[in-house]
Amino acid sequence: MILIISGLVFGLxxxxLILVLLLRxxxxxxxxxLWLLIGIAFLVLALFPELLLGLSAALGVAVPSNLLFALAIVLLIGVALHLSWELSHAEDEVRRVAEDVAILRAEVEQLRSTPSPGAPGESDPGAQNPAE
Known part of the structure; x- marks a missing residue:
């Protein structure tokens, strides 16, 4: 009975925690x-531990806790793979944005270094000098 109560408390x-993090x-x-589904699955297994017993018997796993650990390892590998994929996409995006910023910065520097026509104190090469 204590295992069921502790499982329920942990699942809740x-x-x-997931709901608080979402709201913030x-x-x-x-x-x-994904984490909400894991929490709900944990609550279901805490309420009905015979589900894990039946599933482990159907899959031929001798100890139900071994099935639980194997499922947790598969889940963690999946999460790590997904986060690696997300990180790869984020790195590509950061590289692309950095290249765009470098190009824009070079264009701004080029515009700043070129004298603009009609700027005060600068002579326009195509303009006629009125003193001539």
């Missing part, structure tokens, strides 16, 4: 969906 704490905009929705 995970769901509460510290966690994006696309990541929160």
């Amino acid at each position: 704490a995970v769901l509460g 905009r510290q966690l994006r929705e696309k990541y929160a969906t």
Whole structure:
């Protein structure tokens, strides 16, 4: 009974933490969906532990906790792979933006170094000198 209560408390704490992070905009929705599903699955397994027993028997796993650990490892590998993919895309985007900024900075410097026509104190090579 204590395991069921502690499982429920932990599952509710995970769901509460996810909701707080969402409301504070510290966690994006696309990541929160996965964690909400994990929290709900944890609550379901805490309420109905026989589901894990049945699933482990159906898959031929001798100890149900081994199935739980194997599923957790697969989930963590999936999360790490997804975050690596997101990081690769973010690095590509940062590189592209840095290149664009460098090009714009070079154009601004070029515009600043070229004298503009009609600027005070500068002579226009095509203009007639009135003293002539």
